[in-house]
Amino acid sequence: xxxxxxxxxxxxxxxxxxxxxxxxxxxxxxxxxxxxxxxxxxxxxxxxxxxxxxxxxxxxxxxxxxxxxxxxxxxxxxxxxxxxxxxxxxxxxxxxxxxxxxxxxxxxxxxxxxxxxxxxxxxxxxxxxxxxxxxxxxxxxxxxxxxxxxxxxxxxxxxxxxxxxxxxxxxxxxxxxxxxxxxxxxxxxxxxxxxxxxxxxxxxxxxxxxxxxxxxxxxxxxxxxxxxxxxxxxxxxxxxxxxxxxxxxxxxxxxxxxxxxxxxxxxxxxxxxxxxxxxxxxxxxxxxxxxxxxxxxxxxxxxxxxxxxxxxxxxxxxxxxxxxxxxxxxxxxxxxxxxxxxxxxxxxxxxxxxxxxxxxxxxxxxxxxxxxxxxxxxxxxxxxxxxxxxxxxxxxxxxxxxxxxxxxxxxxxxxxxxxxxxxxxxxxxxxxxxxxxxxxxxxxxxxxxxxxxxxxxxxxxxxxxxxxxxxxxxxxxxxxxxxxxxxxxxxxxxxxxxxxxxxxxxxxxxxxxxxxxxxxxxxxxxxxxxxxxxxxxxxxxxxxxxxxxxxxxxxxxxxxxxxxxxxxxxxxxxxxxxxxxxxxxxxxxxxxxxxxxxxxxxxxxxxxxxxxxxxxxxxxxxxxxxxxxxxxxxxxxxxxxxxxxxxxxxxxxxxxxxxxxxxxxxxxxxxxxxxxxxxxxxxxxxxxxxxxxxxxxxxxxx
Amino acid sequence: xxxxxxxxxxxxxxxxxxxxxxxxxxxxxxxxxxxxxxxxxxxxxxxxxxxxxxxxxxxxxxxxxxxxxxxxxxxxxxxxxxxxxxxxxxxxxxxxxxxxxxxxxxxxxxxx
Numbered sequence: 001x002x003x004x005x006x007x008x009x010x011x012x013x014x015x016x017x018x019x020x021x022x023x024x025x026x027x028x029x030x031x032x033x034x035x036x037x038x039x040x041x042x043x044x045x046x047x048x049x050x051x052x053x054x055x056x057x058x059x060x061x062x063x064x065x066x067x068x069x070x071x072x073x074x075x076x077x078x079x080x081x082x083x084x085x086x087x088x089x090x091x092x093x094x095x096x097x098x099x100x101x102x103x104x105x106x107x108x109x110x111x112x113x114x115x116x117x118x119x120x121x122x123x124x125x126x127x128x129x130x131x132x133x134x135x136x137x138x139x140x141x142x143x144x145x146x147x148x149x150x151x152x153x154x155x156x157x158x159x160x161x162x163x164x165x166x167x168x169x170x171x172x173x174x175x176x177x178x179x180x181x182x183x184x185x186x187x188x189x190x191x192x193x194x195x196x197x198x199x200x201x202x203x204x205x206x207x208x209x210x211x212x213x214x215x216x217x218x219x220x221x222x223x224x225x226x227x228x229x230x231x232x233x234x235x236x237x238x239x240x241x242x243x244x245x246x247x248x249x250x251x252x253x254x255x256x257x258x259x260x261x262x263x264x265x266x267x268x269x270x271x272x273x274x275x276x277x278x279x280x281x282x283x284x285x286x287x288x289x290x291x292x293x294x295x296x297x298x299x300x301x302x303x304x305x306x307x308x309x310x311x312x313x314x315x316x317x318x319x320x321x322x323x324x325x326x327x328x329x330x331x332x333x334x335x336x337x338x339x340x341x342x343x344x345x346x347x348x349x350x351x352x353x354x355x356x357x358x359x360x361x362x363x364x365x366x367x368x369x370x371x372x373x374x375x376x377x378x379x380x381x382x383x384x385x386x387x388x389x390x391x392x393x394x395x396x397x398x399x400x401x402x403x404x405x406x407x408x409x410x411x412x413x414x415x416x417x418x419x420x421x422x423x424x425x426x427x428x429x430x431x432x433x434x435x436x437x438x439x440x441x442x443x444x445x446x447x448x449x450x451x452x453x454x455x456x457x458x459x460x461x462x463x464x465x466x467x468x469x470x471x472x473x474x475x476x477x478x479x480x481x482x483x484x485x486x487x488x489x490x491x492x493x494x495x496x497x498x499x500x501x502x503x504x505x506x507x508x509x510x511x512x513x514x515x516x517x518x519x520x521x522x523x524x525x526x527x528x529x530x531x532x533x534x535x536x537x538x539x540x541x542x543x544x545x546x547x548x549x550x551x552x553x554x555x556x557x558x559x560x561x562x563x564x565x566x567x568x569x570x571x572x573x574x575x576x577x578x579x580x581x582x583x584x585x586x587x588x589x590x591x592x593x594x595x596x597x598x599x600x601x602x603x604x605x606x607x608x609x610x611x612x613x614x615x616x617x618x619x620x621x622x623x624x625x626x627x628x629x630x631x632x633x634x635x636x637x638x639x640x641x642x643x644x645x646x647x648x649x650x651x652x653x654x655x656x657x658x659x660x661x662x663x664x665x666x667x668x669x670x671x672x673x674x675x676x677x678x679x680x681x682x683x684x685x686x687x688x689x690x691x692x693x694x695x696x697x698x699x700x701x702x
Numbered sequence: 703x704x705x706x707x708x709x710x711x712x713x714x715x716x717x718x719x720x721x722x723x724x725x726x727x728x729x730x731x732x733x734x735x736x737x738x739x740x741x742x743x744x745x746x747x748x749x750x751x752x753x754x755x756x757x758x759x760x761x762x763x764x765x766x767x768x769x770x771x772x773x774x775x776x777x778x779x780x781x782x783x784x785x786x787x788x789x790x791x792x793x794x795x796x797x798x799x800x801x802x803x804x805x806x807x808x809x810x811x812x813x814x
Binding site: 161165166167171173176177180185189190192197198199203204206207208210 | 734754787792796
């Protein structure tokens with residue numbers, strides 16, 4: 001690994017660690033006595049400092065060192081954490097992030113403003129440090145007290161460095177230094193036996209190996225990681241040496257892991273024995289860990305648990321997914337041919353292949369999918385900062401954090417969500433006195449919720465605030481000429497007017513929102529992702545903004561239908577049922593746009609008319625009942641062709657104005673099928689009906 | 703880079719500011735020559751500001767070679783950088799520093 005790559009890894013990891021620090025700090029605000037959180041904080045700061053040292057990033061080392069000292073005192077119980085210190089620590093984490101940014105963007109050139117900020121923060125930290133800590137040099141580490149030692153595992157680490165290590169710009173000493181900074185080197189021996197005679201020695205080769213006993217590091221992975229930059233270039237062995245109560249559990253865990261894998265899965269076994277940390281991952285999922293995770297179940301993964309990650313270039317992933325997409329298409333084509341030939345053996349083989357393709361498809365897509373929880377968690381900070389600024393007491397509730405969606409969508413949803421959350425805090429939640437007067441708890445709640453619905457992901461931002469005042473919005477909309485006085489609008493429609501350009505409902509303009517960047521921008525951003533946004537509100541009770549986003553890029557399960565010569569794919573999640581069209585509807589012709597489904601009146605839409613397909617409808621037409629949210633719609637098609645796995649290929653710009661279509665796909669036969677955008681079709685139908693109704697009404701009036 | 707001077711039959715090898723991979727090749731050549739030429743060598747490490755594994759390895763090699771020749775190398779005046787790695791790698795027994803090597807003293811094959 002070249003130094004540049006290693007540095008990139010460091011930058012990425014440090015950003016992750018800073019995020020962990022921020023999360024831990026925010027959780028500490030709620031449970032200030034949680035020792036796990038303090039430990040996590042300390043470890044994160046420690047790792048950032050230690051690795052910065054490896055790269056000679058002195059600005060980061062110097063600053064983080066002081067932060068770490070304060071955290072160390074917290075850890076030892078010499079200090080207790082409170083709101084003011086958490087506030088300072090959060091800004092310290094911000095400062096560290098800005099220092100890391102300067103490494104990433106400007107080759108580590110620190111600007112004077114940053115230096116000043118650093119100084120200011122160090123002064124703020126001063127009261128939390130005692131004199132001894134100030135005089136400590138960087139290399140000093142906490143001596144282990146007896147009670148600490150009891151809970152600590154010792155490791156025997158043998159490392160033989162490859163001969164080229166020095167030439168590759170690595171200095172084994174720095175790894176030892178780093179280990180010394182995160183744990184305690186109880187004993188170390190430098191072995192020079194491999195040194196050849198002076199005449200034969202190449203002074204630029206490394207001949208040394210080291211044996212050491214290290215205490216104070218909880219898991220093997222941390223030690224292994226210390227050698228990450230020379231992993232390929234050294235022989236490393238780590239074994240637990242002196243273990244405490246916890247370790248007997250580890251060994252059976254490892255054995256159990258081996259037993260469970262059985263003799264069949266030899267390769268898996270090899271991995272496990274190679275990296276015992278893997279088996280401990282299983283071990284750490286035990287109830288004890290769950291219990292300690294307490295009110296924040298997600299911490300389990302973010303703390304020191306050995307979750308293994310590999311960084312992969314996003315392009316490679318895209319390429320893989322593209323190929324899997326092609327594979328799905330080719331597989332479908334194979335299956336089609338097999339069916340046409342009617343050869344049983346061939347059909348069986350093709351069925352097996354398609355089965356595997358499905359697994360690969362799921363796996364490949366899973367790679368791109370990330371849980372939205374990470375994004376949601378970032379809002380803890382937003383809520384904290386904004387509510388403090390406004391002097392409101394607000395907590396953020398998160399639900400559906402494990403809902404997965406495409407990484408590209410996650411990346412782009414951040415800004416609109418931030419805006420919605422800020423809006424909820426600023427305009428949604430009432431000032432404390434008003435809340436009390438209304439008999440609500442003083443503390444306001446903003447909730448983020450995510451779930452899957454009809455092949456879409458729905459993200460809700462809700463608050464238990466004052467809700468919207470329909471009359472006020474109506475008045476304003478009239479003022480601004482957004483609606484006409486004659487427009488008859490439901491409350492819900494009025495609420496959704498706030499997404500129109502140039503709308504701000506707050507009476508006073510705060511510095512947070514109301515700067516003209518309004519909800520219309522949010523809507524535009526979300527529509528750019530081919531999503532939609534709508535809003536529900538009840539005055540005095542609260543507001544919910546619902547963002548609906550497609551799981552783009554994905555391969556979805558579709559339902560293939562045909563109209564004339566054209567094929568269409570309906571996302572399977574949206575399909576409720578299919579049935580043959582009744583003669584009643586058929587005879588009613590194009591006049592009628594609704595039908596009776598077991599007593600329920602449903603609108604329907606003839607795709608033939610919608611997409612202007614020529615030719616006579618087939619003798620037997622079918623109706624596919626689809627839904628989007630709570631609305632249902634019947635789609636009249638000619639033929640039902642069954643389930644079909646579909647790779648969504650985005651449509652070109654030319655089609656961006658075509659409503660009702662979200663993408664295209666290639667069928668096994670090579671034909672192109674269009675993917676129906678069910679939510680927009682449903683919206684069209686509702687609009688059409690309203691149009692119909694108003695025509696009707698006006699006709700009656702005349 | 704080592705600079706050497708000889709006083710009373712003892713060769714003083716004064717290490718420069720850096721004992722690192724960058725100078726390792728040159729240092730090795732120099733050290734070999736010094737070791738071949740002089741049985742009694744005092745390594746003065748007071749000026750070393752930076753030492754890495756390559757530098758350490760050379761010092762170890764030098765010590766080992768001298769000992770193999772039946773002599774005892776001596777180390778004087780550890781700089782802070784040297785002290786740091788001695789501390790880090792627990793090399794106290796390996797490099798025994800004599801802070802005040804008296805030039806006037808005769809240098810016997812001292813008792814350990």
